[in-house]
Amino acid sequence: MNTENFRLYTTDDFILDEQFREIVRESDTTNQLKELLESLPEKRVEIKLAAEVLRGLQVEKFQQSDLRKRALWQLIQQSQKTKIRFLYFRVAASILLLLGIGSTIYFNTITKPADKAIIATQQASANATLILANGEKVSIGAKQSKVKYSADGSGIMVNDSSKIVQPTSTDGLNQMIVPYGKRSYVMLAEGTKVWLNSGSKLVFPPFFKGHTREVYLEGEALFEVTKDKTKPFIVKTDRFKMKVYGTRFNVQAYGQDEDYSIVLVEGKVSMNSNDQSPEVFLAPNQRATLSKGKEAIEVTTIENTSYYTAWVDGYLAFNNEKVPNVLKRISRYYNVTIESELANDAEKIFGKLDLKDDLGRVLDGIAFISKTKYEKRGNKYVFMNN
Numbered sequence: 001m002n003t004e005n006f007r008l009y010t011t012d013d014f015i016l017d018e019q020f021r022e023i024v025r026e027s028d029t030t031n032q033l034k035e036l037l038e039s040l041p042e043k044r045v046e047i048k049l050a051a052e053v054l055r056g057l058q059v060e061k062f063q064q065s066d067l068r069k070r071a072l073w074q075l076i077q078q079s080q081k082t083k084i085r086f087l088y089f090r091v092a093a094s095i096l097l098l099l100g101i102g103s104t105i106y107f108n109t110i111t112k113p114a115d116k117a118i119i120a121t122q123q124a125s126a127n128a129t130l131i132l133a134n135g136e137k138v139s140i141g142a143k144q145s146k147v148k149y150s151a152d153g154s155g156i157m158v159n160d161s162s163k164i165v166q167p168t169s170t171d172g173l174n175q176m177i178v179p180y181g182k183r184s185y186v187m188l189a190e191g192t193k194v195w196l197n198s199g200s201k202l203v204f205p206p207f208f209k210g211h212t213r214e215v216y217l218e219g220e221a222l223f224e225v226t227k228d229k230t231k232p233f234i235v236k237t238d239r240f241k242m243k244v245y246g247t248r249f250n251v252q253a254y255g256q257d258e259d260y261s262i263v264l265v266e267g268k269v270s271m272n273s274n275d276q277s278p279e280v281f282l283a284p285n286q287r288a289t290l291s292k293g294k295e296a297i298e299v300t301t302i303e304n305t306s307y308y309t310a311w312v313d314g315y316l317a318f319n320n321e322k323v324p325n326v327l328k329r330i331s332r333y334y335n336v337t338i339e340s341e342l343a344n345d346a347e348k349i350f351g352k353l354d355l356k357d358d359l360g361r362v363l364d365g366i367a368f369i370s371k372t373k374y375e376k377r378g379n380k381y382v383f384m385n386n
Contacts, residue, residue: 003039014050024051049238128184130156130164133172133206138164140184147176148187153206168206176202178219181335188215191226192233195312198332199254220252222312225267240290240297242271243279250308257328262288263308273297316353316362323349323370327383330366334359337380342372 014020027033037047128145130138148157156164178184184196189207196202200219214234225233227246235242237253239260247267253260264286270279273295280297282288289298310317318326324340331338333355349370353362367374374383
């Protein structure tokens with residue numbers, strides 16, 4: 001098997017590749033998928049995610065005619081306003097080419113190697129963007145946008161002022177993409193409330209069909225889930241899946257972070273890192289952490305959940321936290337590049353910052369609390385030891 005062409009593939013490239021789809025289809029009878037994972041360890045996340053998507057979407061049913069594929073691709077190209085195809089658009093193209101419009105949630109991850117800059121790349125758009133099931137994009141200019149769905153998913157109220165109508169006859173998905181420097185609130189059709197932090201994406205159907213309510217999250221969100229014992233609420237990320245039993249909880253799942261976490265405020269949730277691993281149940285005031293490259297979930301008890309949810313109210317609270325981690329959160333919130341030149345043994349800090357203050361005051365506060373200093377170099381801020 002020649003794997004050289006796969007080295008530059010993204011998740012959606014794998015999905016569109018006929019050779020890879022064939023490997024996934026035959027994975028029960030051959031070892032090709034395992035061999036591919038072993039030969040391309042740097043693509044392990046993309047390969048596993050693409051394989052899961054293809055299995056979940058039952059690829060044997062997607063044998064679209066060449067004419068249908070060309071027609072769908074033409075529609076995608078016509079909807080482009082620039083020559084740049086952002087990753088989320090290419091992901092939508094992958095699904096369109098395979099399904100027409102898919103009926104199962106497709107989720108992807110943007111995984112980039114860590115570098116010196118804590119946050120060095122801004123989101124593609126300056127505004128929050130709502131992408132409807134038909135591919136239409138709605139740009140939302142407010143710093144803190146508000147989106148509410150009607151009970152049948154056809155009506156969408158944006159910032160309490162403008163109403164969007166979308167057909168719900170298809171099984172397409174909606175996406176809410178929030179760039180760095182912005183936040184958003186989304187109320188789903190069945191009443192679940194979701195607060196999305198900067199640099200986050202939520203993928204969800206206009207309204208939930210079937211026996212479950214499934215969404216995909218990339219980034220950070222606070223959920224208040226409407227209770228419905230007949231339809232479990234499921235949150236998926238690229239590292240874990242969680243089942244929700246009517247509750248309030250915060251999820252951190254940024255692709256560039258080493259650790260993903262869930263903090264349960266009230267109610268009950270369970271999570272597992274893959275379909276073969278056992279479910280781990282959380283009680284209120286517990287935090288579950290899953291580190292990159294591991295399958296074991298660490299559960300700890302926390303005294304105050306507000307440290308993890310205060311961002312919704314415009315505050316950043318931290319308790320015995322490393323300064324670089326705090327800077328990472330600040331950089332996302334304000335959409336600025338911050339680098340850390342602090343020593344590994346820099347002391348951890350406690351505190352609370354009002355994020356409604358201007359950036360300079362916030363950085364001054366962090367420098368004071370952490371006994372460090374910073375300077376501006378061009379368009380970035382650099383923290384260093386005193």
